[in-house]
Amino acid sequence: MVWFKVDDSFYDHPKTEDLSDSAIALWTRAGSYCARHLTDGYIGHRKAARMCDNPESAISELVAAGLWEKEAGGYRFHDWHEYQPTREESLAASKGRSIGGAVGNHRRWHVERGILDRDCRYCLADPHRSTDRSADRMTDRSTESLPNPPSRPDPARPTEEHPSDVLFGDASAEPAKPRKRTEPATRIPDDFTVTKAMVAWAGEETPLVNGKWETDQFIDYWRAADGRTSRKKDWVAAWRTWMRKAQKAAEARQSRVPVQQPRQSGLPAGYESRGTIAHSNHQGPSRESAQARKWRECNEIGAALDEQFAQNGGRL
Structure with missing residues (x-):
């Protein structure tokens, strides 16, 4: 698969910010068409006319903006080779992927299983080979030419790699460390006990x-x-x-446990010495219960007797 690359500044580039939607649609669709069919940026007039509304106006806008150039029978993208891979580069990359797939199949189905296939060019290149992959790697290098590396940096590639390292691996690299296996999660054991x-x-x-x-x-x-x-x-x-x-x-x-206040002598909790209801944290007046009323009346009688006793000089 070949990709049609669009720069991230395309949306506000001076050549494109004043283009109509039809012109933008035509430029994008024509670019994907050229990338897929490896035309090196060329598209015929009849093909372009079917890719958007108002094709004549859209084509005129692209030519006037310098994005397209007129050629015989059609148009060509301006500086296609500066931003997109050429036909030769795309074919070389596709061939490289094909070689990598063939080598991988040879290793999997022939080398690892000890099979000598008469129809496999890698097996015939060294019929007395061992199961070591290094021999297979050297055989492939001696019989196949590697695709050329890209002629310019590709933003899709974060690091520069040689095609031989991609296809055959880097022999100088250290072997990957095996991953540590983790124990799977389980349900609570039937014999779970506290030690x-x-x-x-x-x-x-x-x-x-x-x-x-x-x-x-x-x-x-x-x-x-x-x-x-x-x-x-x-x-x-x-x-x-x-x-x-x-x-x-x-x-x-x-x-949250409340601290209990000490009770006054002779009275139940919640009442003062003269029978009035003690102040509490809850809001609003409280009704006097029968028990509280009885205590209040007894206190009033006791207070009256004490007063009479004092007035009579200690005699009732």
Whole structure:
């Protein structure tokens, strides 16, 4: 597949910012046509006339802007070879990909399996070859010519690579290190138990948590759970996370416990010494209950007797 490249400054270039939509559409479609058919930027007049609305006006705009040049029977993109690959370069790249595919098939189906195929040119080049890929690599280099590298930088290629390194690999490069296999996630084991080390950890990190009760909750929850989250790679770490959350919840409950005020002697909590209702945090007046009224009446009688006792000089 050949790509038609469009510069990222095309949208506001002085040659294009005043073009009509028809002219832009014609230029883009004609470019993809030339890239696919390897015409080196040439397109016939009849073909161009079918690619947009108002083709005569669009063609005139492109010629006047200097994007197209008139030629016999059609038009050619201005400086096509400065921005797009030539026909020869595209064919060479395609041939290089074909060689790479053929070498890959030869390695996979013949070298790795120890098969000598009479119809394979790489097998016939060295019928006594071993299964070592280096011999196959040298055989291919001696019988096939490599495609020429691009004559200009290609923005699609971040680094410059020689075609031989792409097709056959860099012999001087260090072999890739094998990837470390990770253990798959599993459901909670049926024999999940808390070890002595886990108990010691819980005693230091989660002192407010009922360890046995929370562990039972942990096991029941994850055995009943379903879906992707029900699988863990480290169930001991998951248990520690569960216990930390339980510790935070216990600390939050402990901070919310109200501090009880000491009761006054002889009176129930919530009442003052003369039977009036004590002030509380809730808003609005409170109704006097029967018990509070009884205490108030008793206090009033006691106060009257005390006053009479004082007036009579200590006699009733």
